[in-house]
Amino acid sequence: MGIKIDALKCINCMACEMACSYHRDDGFAFLSACIVVYRAREKQDYFGVLIKEEEFLKVARPEGLEVNRIGEAADPNKKADASVKPMLLREGCDLCEDMDDYGPMCIAICPVDAITLE
Amino acid sequence: MEYLSTDKILVIDLATSKIEETALDESLVSEKIGGAGITKHLYEKHLNDDPIVIGTGLLTGTTCPASASGLITAKSPVTGKMCHCPVIYKVGIEIKFSGYDYIVVKGVSDKPVYLWIHDGVADISDASGIWGKDVWESTDSLRKFMGDDLLQTMMIGKAGENRSDYAQICYNYWSSPDRFGLGKLFGSKKLKALAFRGMGLIEVADHENFVRRSLEILKEIKTNDFMTKKGIAEIASAMGEAGVEEWLEPIVHRHSADYFTPYATNTAVFLDEDPKRVEESKVAEPGVLISDVLALLAFKKLGLSAEDAGRALKACAKYGIDPAAVAELSGKSSLKEIVDSFDGLSGTVTLKGKGSFSPWCPLKPIFNDFGLSGDAAEAEAWWERRQAVAMIFGIQPIFSVMCPELSEENMLELAAIGTELDLTQEILDRVVADLLK
Amino acid sequence: MNLYQSNADINIKLPQGKAGYISKGNTDIRISGVPDPECRRMRYPRIGIYAGSGTSHSWLWFVDMFERMGFHAVSVLDAPAVRSGRLQQMDVLAVSGGDTVAIAEALGEDGARQLAAFITGGGVYLGACAGAYLVMNSSKPHLCHFNFAAVKITNLSKRLPTCQSMPHKFSIAYGCEHIFHPVREAVGLRLTGVPPFSGEPALLVPLYGGPGMLAPPEAQVLARYDHFTDKTVFLVDKDLAEETLISTAAALRVPMGNGQMYLFGPHFEHPHYHRANRLVADAVYWDSRRNPDECSPVARDALQLPTSESANLIHSLRRELSNSRIVAAGLEMFPVWWLIGAKAYEPEKIRVFLDAMWRRLKPLEKRGRIWARAGVPDLLMADACETTSLLRQLKNELDQGSVTDPTARTLFHLLHRNTMRFFELYFQTISNNLTP
Ligand code: SF4
Ligand code: SF4
Numbered sequence: 001m002g003i004k005i006d007a008l009k010c011i012n013c014m015a016c017e018m019a020c021s022y023h024r025d026d027g028f029a030f031l032s033a034c035i036v037v038y039r040a041r042e043k044q045d046y047f048g049v050l051i052k053e054e055e056f057l058k059v060a061r062p063e064g065l066e067v068n069r070i071g072e073a074a075d076p077n078k079k080a081d082a083s084v085k086p087m088l089l090r091e092g093c094d095l096c097e098d099m100d101d102y103g104p105m106c107i108a109i110c111p112v113d114a115i116t117l118e
Numbered sequence: 119m120e121y122l123s124t125d126k127i128l129v130i131d132l133a134t135s136k137i138e139e140t141a142l143d144e145s146l147v148s149e150k151i152g153g154a155g156i157t158k159h160l161y162e163k164h165l166n167d168d169p170i171v172i173g174t175g176l177l178t179g180t181t182c183p184a185s186a187s188g189l190i191t192a193k194s195p196v197t198g199k200m201c202h203c204p205v206i207y208k209v210g211i212e213i214k215f216s217g218y219d220y221i222v223v224k225g226v227s228d229k230p231v232y233l234w235i236h237d238g239v240a241d242i243s244d245a246s247g248i249w250g251k252d253v254w255e256s257t258d259s260l261r262k263f264m265g266d267d268l269l270q271t272m273m274i275g276k277a278g279e280n281r282s283d284y285a286q287i288c289y290n291y292w293s294s295p296d297r298f299g300l301g302k303l304f305g306s307k308k309l310k311a312l313a314f315r316g317m318g319l320i321e322v323a324d325h326e327n328f329v330r331r332s333l334e335i336l337k338e339i340k341t342n343d344f345m346t347k348k349g350i351a352e353i354a355s356a357m358g359e360a361g362v363e364e365w366l367e368p369i370v371h372r373h374s375a376d377y378f379t380p381y382a383t384n385t386a387v388f389l390d391e392d393p394k395r396v397e398e399s400k401v402a403e404p405g406v407l408i409s410d411v412l413a414l415l416a417f418k419k420l421g422l423s424a425e426d427a428g429r430a431l432k433a434c435a436k437y438g439i440d441p442a443a444v445a446e447l448s449g450k451s452s453l454k455e456i457v458d459s460f461d462g463l464s465g466t467v468t469l470k471g472k473g474s475f476s477p478w479c480p481l482k483p484i485f486n487d488f489g490l491s492g493d494a495a496e497a498e499a500w501w502e503r504r505q506a507v508a509m510i511f512g513i514q515p516i517f518s519v520m521c522p523e524l525s526e527e528n529m530l531e532l533a534a535i536g537t538e539l540d541l542t543q544e545i546l547d548r549v550v551a552d553l554l555k
Numbered sequence: 556m557n558l559y560q561s562n563a564d565i566n567i568k569l570p571q572g573k574a575g576y577i578s579k580g581n582t583d584i585r586i587s588g589v590p591d592p593e594c595r596r597m598r599y600p601r602i603g604i605y606a607g608s609g610t611s612h613s614w615l616w617f618v619d620m621f622e623r624m625g626f627h628a629v630s631v632l633d634a635p636a637v638r639s640g641r642l643q644q645m646d647v648l649a650v651s652g653g654d655t656v657a658i659a660e661a662l663g664e665d666g667a668r669q670l671a672a673f674i675t676g677g678g679v680y681l682g683a684c685a686g687a688y689l690v691m692n693s694s695k696p697h698l699c700h701f702n703f704a705a706v707k708i709t710n711l712s713k714r715l716p717t718c719q720s721m722p723h724k725f726s727i728a729y730g731c732e733h734i735f736h737p738v739r740e741a742v743g744l745r746l747t748g749v750p751p752f753s754g755e756p757a758l759l760v761p762l763y764g765g766p767g768m769l770a771p772p773e774a775q776v777l778a779r780y781d782h783f784t785d786k787t788v789f790l791v792d793k794d795l796a797e798e799t800l801i802s803t804a805a806a807l808r809v810p811m812g813n814g815q816m817y818l819f820g821p822h823f824e825h826p827h828y829h830r831a832n833r834l835v836a837d838a839v840y841w842d843s844r845r846n847p848d849e850c851s852p853v854a855r856d857a858l859q860l861p862t863s864e865s866a867n868l869i870h871s872l873r874r875e876l877s878n879s880r881i882v883a884a885g886l887e888m889f890p891v892w893w894l895i896g897a898k899a900y901e902p903e904k905i906r907v908f909l910d911a912m913w914r915r916l917k918p919l920e921k922r923g924r925i926w927a928r929a930g931v932p933d934l935l936m937a938d939a940c941e942t943t944s945l946l947r948q949l950k951n952e953l954d955q956g957s958v959t960d961p962t963a964r965t966l967f968h969l970l971h972r973n974t975m976r977f978f979e980l981y982f983q984t985i986s987n988n989l990t991p
Contacts, residue, residue: 008396011348014208015378018181022329028180029215029319039208040267040888043254043291045371045386045407046398055788062372062396090903101330108333109181111340111380237877239870265882265950315881 005060009114016106133225152176154509157191167224175512179211186376194298216316275438278305284443295478349373416445475505566625569599600646607633609657634661650686659697667700675812709767737796751841765820767803875939
């Protein structure tokens with residue numbers, strides 16, 4: 001089981017990032033989320049969602065899903081591609097196992113149902 | 119103020135470079151709630167120094183749906199009166215996360231400066247390197263200098279520097295709800311920009327209950343028909359403007375939302391790139407993000423093609439000038455003439471509403487009727503109140519005129535849960551009445 | 556209750572001269588104010604954490620762990636400090652992960668002699684991962700000075716097995732052989748019940764390159780690798796991983812003269828593993844006895860700054876750390892890493908150093924006046940500003956796709972050095988004002 005993101009449905013609202021961080025910090029912040037909205041290319045209007053799982057980094061880009069096994073994508077010869085975010089030191093998605101009332105918080109909060117469980 | 123707050127008010131005197139911080143008293147929140155309630159209070163307190171007060175709503179940056187907005191309260195060079203201009207996109211929430219609930223900027227600097235607000239630290243920085251540059255170049259330049267692509271800015275362009283009456287404060291690269299000429303005020307203070315970034319954490323009193331109620335409200339919101347729609351053209355259609363969707367569609371790239379706003383109120387159009395391209399564009403500046411439906415409509419009514427309207431909006435955003443004023447006052451109908459008119463623009467703009475809240479937000483209900491009868495006076499009163507409430511709590515203003523589920527009762531309830539203060543309808547009525555005076 | 560609270564409570568009393576005793580109970584280690592026949596008197600130890608050349612960021616885990624448990628008489632040592640004899644003022648030395656050979660090289664023969672004198676004189680050595688490899692017998696250059704424990708490494712091989720995942724984390728040359736890392740992340744241990752590890756039958760701990768060990772006769776096995784977990788990441792075939800690790804020693808207590816060496820394959824000091832952290836504290840209490848009745852005055856040469864200077868320093872530090880953190884957060888977006896020495900450094904590690912300092916600004920502020928050696932505040936600020944400008948330079952280089960290795964190397968060096976400096980000041984301040 002894991003989180004699935006439809007990047008084309010996503011409206012770049014950042015609610016999932018907030019909710020995920022909330023589930024770790026019990027306050028409102030964007031510090032510890034393992035789901036992160038990629039929005040560094042603002043003028044290009046390019047955005048997508050990344051999720052760090054235990055072993056994988058899933059990058060839901062508008063053009064399709066990319067799954068990287070953590071560690072393997074690291075190639076010092078590769079030119080930096082800022083649209084992949086390793087987030088190695090953040091905790092991986094635990095499917096909000098402690099949030100009994102809601103299940104995965106990112107799914108509960110996404111206003112446009114761009115996030116589902118697969 | 120412990121909850122839903124950074125507990126900090128910043129006062130910056132540009133004349134003396136003095137920076138002061140004070141705590142946000144809980145009693146002030148109990149009395150004025152937040153947002154415009156408190157920015158107005160601070161504005162009046164510092165009135166002699168012609169202050170610009172930047173603030174956030176009590177719910178800004180939380181799990182309350184559409185809690186995206188901050189605001190700027192200042193004396194409008196257009197109306198000569200105090201006004202409240204919404205801060206949208208992701209700039210509004212960044213104010214709070216950068217460590218301050220309210221920022222008072224007073225006095226006049228003797229040289230161009232920008233304010234760098236980060237993690238509870240405020241720096242007055244030399245803006246000579248960006249003074250003279252347009253909004254886009256300046257935001258790019260600050261982002262590059264700070265090494266941060268997510269830096270959020272309030273920026274003026276040449277219009278503000280040259281003190282045009284129609285100068286607009288832009289947010290990051292984009293046009294803003296500033297119909298009040300606040301860009302001119304920035305320019306007259308030699309204040310080129312504010313840049314925000316922070317990694318703060320906002321505490322909430324009863325966090326479990328707050329989030330539970332937020333999600334319940336979201337669930338109600340999601341029953342709305344508008345949840346199947348997206349973007350600015352559908353807002354225009356809902357306002358009764360025919361043909362906008364077809365006109366704009368060929369250049370639409372994607373729609374996006376302000377922070378946690380369930381309806382994507384912004385539409386990016388591509389002008390120098392295939393709009394249907396899904397991969398990241400290699401073109402440096404392929405298009406423009408549009409949040410100003412009325413300016414878009416105004417350009418359409420001048421007879422511009424969608425592409426030219428997009429180009430006009432982009433040029434306005436770079437120059438830092440209010441596109442609605444340009445459309446109204448330039449009297450031109452070709453892109454080139456419109457852009458050439460920026461410098462010499464003159465005349466009086468029509469500002470709908472009472473001048474306190476920005477008529478950038480459509481002055482009528484969208485997608486829902488809110489039980490209004492159709493009477494114009496009733497609709498106007500409703501709009502003013504709706505805007506006041508949105509600016510108190512930090513709600514995205516356009517979303518507030520489309521979503522009845524985001525009721526005053528719900529906002530008050532969340533505010534009370536989140537702060538453990540006894541915030542009642544009577545208090546809200548009093549604060550609203552004071553704002554509408 | 557906070558698992559660390561009992562330690563923190565004791566560590567408030569011990570420096571005040573109150574007596575505490577530790578003994579092996581029937582099922583647990585017992586800590587009490589009343590002596591019993593089998594007990595050992597507890598000391599408030601002076602702890603050195605080695606953070607000099609060759610270490611990775613994991614020395615900060617020891618910092619976190621000791622701080623949370625109220626061990627505040629902490630000095631952060633670099634190699635020159637070890638070589639110049641600072642260890643002789645310590646009761647405990649903790650060495651965490653990093654590049655073992657680089658650590659050995661930095662400490663050199665003099666450092667090895669100092670370390671041997673420290674342990675044989677009754678010191679407690681805590682070595683996790685690289686810190687454990689360091690003191691194992693070896694004929695390799697630099698390491699050969701540290702032949703303190705005849706431990707055999709089970710994950711050492713002449714021929715490298717096939718790597719299944721994370722090639723950049725997989726192996727490291729060890730003379731003409733290779734140390735390979737069969738798994739990473741959480742593994743299950745079974746404890747043997749030998750004191751002071753008597754309280755827990757089993758435990759989860761993270762393994763990031765530490766050894767499987769075969770104990771020499773004089774050593775006591777405290778814990779063995781028992782099983783893998785659903786969080787374990789396999790870098791080799793599962794059977795080979797089992798063969799290499801399961802049932803081998805994961806924690807040893809090895810005597811040397813009057814002192815003891817605790818060698819940990821996994822990181823017992825990792826901040827997310829509270830139960831393992833407590834065992835480390837028990838080990839410290841159990842074997843610290845070098846300075847019987849002396850509490851721990853840290854930094855006799857530190858001076859107290861005036862209130863306004865203290866506030867200014869904290870404000871300036873906050874400004875620069877914020878500037879740095881903001882760039883560092885953005886760098887997390889980049890899938891680059893840098894090989895520095897024999898270790899892979901990812902951009903995220905920058906934030907580990909910065910956040911370690913950032914989190915302590917508020918506690919430092921609460922203490923009011925700062926203690927520091929003369930000149931340290933200025934050096935701290937100069938390096939903090941330089942860190943921001945290097946980070947911004949690095950970001951620009953990444954944006955342009957240019958070579959970033961030299962900048963990254965300088966940056967990590969600077970960050971490391973300044974974080975050490977910060978913690979020197981930090982522990983001096985909190986141990987000199989024990990109550991905020
Ligand atoms: S399921 Fe929970 S932990 Fe996983 S990404 Fe969503 S919010 Fe984060
Ligand atoms: S909550 Fe949904 S729409 Fe919003 S950013 Fe996350 S995935 Fe996109």
